[in-house]
Amino acid sequence: MRFSPLVEQLMDAFRVLPGVGPKTAQRMAMHLLERERPGGQRLAEVILQAIEEVGYCQRCRTLTEAEVCMLCESPRRDDSLLCVVESPADQLAIEEAGGFKGRYFVLHGHLSPLDGVGPESIGLDLLEARVAEGLIEEVVLATNPTIEGEATAHYIASLLSEHGVKLSRLAYGVPMGGELEYVDGGTLSRAFNGRLPFASE
Amino acid sequence: MRFSPLVEQLMDAFRVLPGVGPKTAQRMAMHLLERERPGGQRLAEVILQAIEEVGYCQRCRTLTEAEVCMLCESPRRDDSLLCVVESPADQLAIEEAGGFKGRYFVLHGHLSPLDGVGPESIGLDLLEARVAEGLIEEVVLATNPTIEGEATAHYIASLLSEHGVKLSRLAYGVPMGGELEYVDGGTLSRAFNGRLPFASE
Ligand SMILES: [Zn+2]
Ligand SMILES: [Zn+2]
Numbered sequence: 001m002r003f004s005p006l007v008e009q010l011m012d013a014f015r016v017l018p019g020v021g022p023k024t025a026q027r028m029a030m031h032l033l034e035r036e037r038p039g040g041q042r043l044a045e046v047i048l049q050a051i052e053e054v055g056y057c058q059r060c061r062t063l064t065e066a067e068v069c070m071l072c073e074s075p076r077r078d079d080s081l082l083c084v085v086e087s088p089a090d091q092l093a094i095e096e097a098g099g100f101k102g103r104y105f106v107l108h109g110h111l112s113p114l115d116g117v118g119p120e121s122i123g124l125d126l127l128e129a130r131v132a133e134g135l136i137e138e139v140v141l142a143t144n145p146t147i148e149g150e151a152t153a154h155y156i157a158s159l160l161s162e163h164g165v166k167l168s169r170l171a172y173g174v175p176m177g178g179e180l181e182y183v184d185g186g187t188l189s190r191a192f193n194g195r196l197p198f199a200s201e
Numbered sequence: 202m203r204f205s206p207l208v209e210q211l212m213d214a215f216r217v218l219p220g221v222g223p224k225t226a227q228r229m230a231m232h233l234l235e236r237e238r239p240g241g242q243r244l245a246e247v248i249l250q251a252i253e254e255v256g257y258c259q260r261c262r263t264l265t266e267a268e269v270c271m272l273c274e275s276p277r278r279d280d281s282l283l284c285v286v287e288s289p290a291d292q293l294a295i296e297e298a299g300g301f302k303g304r305y306f307v308l309h310g311h312l313s314p315l316d317g318v319g320p321e322s323i324g325l326d327l328l329e330a331r332v333a334e335g336l337i338e339e340v341v342l343a344t345n346p347t348i349e350g351e352a353t354a355h356y357i358a359s360l361l362s363e364h365g366v367k368l369s370r371l372a373y374g375v376p377m378g379g380e381l382e383y384v385d386g387g388t389l390s391r392a393f394n395g396r397l398p399f400a401s402e
Contacts, residue, residue: 003289004265006251013247016240018232024220029251030290031219033264034309037252039217044252046214047245050207050230051238063234064205088204089231108235 007033059130061106061123063088071104078102080137084127084156086110086144089181094142097188102140105130110143110152122152124159131163138166141198144179145170157198167198208234260331262307262324264289272305279303281338285328285357287311287345291381295343298389303341306331311344311353323353325360332364339367342399345380346371358399368399 002008007029014025032040056062057069064070071077081102085091091104107122119125131139141156143149157167171194180188203209208230215226233241257263258270265271272278282303286292292305308323320326332340342357344350358368372395381389 003263003293004255004267004270006247006255006266007264010247010251010255013240013244016233016237016244017229019225019228026290026293027220028218030264030288032217032248033251033255034288036217039214040248041252043214043217044245044248046207046211047233047241047248050211050234051242051245054205054207054211054234062204063208063231065207066205069205070203087231087235089227092204092227 056106056108056123060104061108061126062091062104063106076101079135081140082130082136082138083140083142084153085142085180086149086152087181090142090144090179093181093183093185093188094192097185097192099189099192100140102138103136107143107152110146110148111155112148119155119159124156127156128159128163131160131165136165138168140168140170140192140195142170142180146179153198168195169198171195257307257309257324261305262309262327263292263305264307277302280336282341283331283337283339284341284343285354286343286381287350287353288382291343291345294382294384294386294389295393298386298393300390300393301341303339304337308344308353311347311349312356313349320356320360325357328357329360329364332361332366337366339369341369341371341393341396343371343381347380354399369396370399372396 003011010029011022011025014020014028015022020028053065054063055065057064057066057072059068059072062069062071078101082105083094083100083102084105084107085094086107086109088106091106094100105123105127109117109122111117111119111122130136139160141153143153153169160167170191204212211230212223212226215221215229216223221229254266255264256266258265258267258273260269260273263270263272279302283306284295284301284303285306285308286295287308287310289307292307295301306324306328310318310323312318312320312323331337340361342354344354354370361368371392
């Protein structure tokens with residue numbers, strides 16, 4: 001037995017969400033249709049609105065429906081410190097760990113020439129222009145401690161080397177091969193405090 | 202730090218799904234906005250369409266966008282056997298276990314007088330009319346093996362007692378206090394084969 005075509009389509013559609021297999025997708029579809037139609041309606045409407053309206057902050061490229069995000073607009077952040085991360089989730093993880101009071105720049109990925117992801121795809125032209133403004137004294141390269149994240153950090157370091165900014169990297173303490181998003185706050189906070197000068201070669 | 206209002210709303214909206222806490226909701230929102238906008242658009246559209254169009258089969262009350270569901274319309278099922286379940290998920294679990302070739306009736310819940318869920322809320326008027334048609338010889342009361350499921354089965358048994366149908370219950374083998382939806386197919390299949398006459402008192 002299968003459910004009706006539309007109910008089956010609903011189950012299939014839930015599979016787009018991370019970590020959702022066939023059984024979970026079925027449970028979600030049933031729960032929504034049996035008990036949560038108003039909540040489901042709201043979820044669908046918010047998804048459509050977010051897809052339509054949420055873009056990148058013009059200054060830091062984090063996700064926002066505004067032209068410039070709240071954090072870029074805040075007068076209470078240190079303009080001399082810029083932290084470069086691969087994703088908004090990494091940015092959130094660092095914020096929640098506490099301690100860092102500078103600004104951010106979000107790459108939305110890392111360099112991956114084989115997939116056609118070059119410097120401009122991850123906003124490095126915007127990053128260089130930002131550093132060229134002259135306010136930034138230190139750039140913390142907080143890309144993921146993976147091969148691709150390290151390669152991206154090295155590329156950025158070489159790109160920014162002529163601008164006379166200090167470059168640093170999170171202290172190890174963050175596990176090699178892991179993803180920042182899943183590192184606990186304590187580890188992340190300590191790694192931040194122990195950050196090291198970035199050695200380009 | 203919080204994300205922008207719309208991104209926060211998206212995270213909150215995902216919490217309507219079963220088993221989705223704040224961290225999972227955040228991961229879903231990020232995944233969708235960063236990597237799966239077409240899939241998210243499709244999910245939202247299918248949710249809206251399903252909420253609008255999916256109702257109850259006029260004959261068995263399972264979820265369907267048609268007036269009468271595929272299983273009720275199938276000429277290959279035994280009209281003399283009717284299995285009463287609490288939910289479409291339970292119906293699916295029994296179908297996937299295999300072995301039962303009769304028809305179904307879906308209550309969408311169980312009697313719960315304190316919550317205002319009476320016999321008509323779970324379609325018992327329709328069920329009685331169906332049995333009164335005279336084709337059904339046996340009704341399998343496959344409500345959940347919980348206090349409420351048992352009470353509902355007893356109520357139905359007494360409602361149908363004057364119609365001269367045989368009443369049966371799933372053999373134990375289904376764990377007490379559990380929910381049919383999560384019982385493995387083998388257990389469920391054996392419980393079906395070993396079903397017992399329903400003792401009303
Ligand atoms: Zn910003
Ligand atoms: Zn039906």
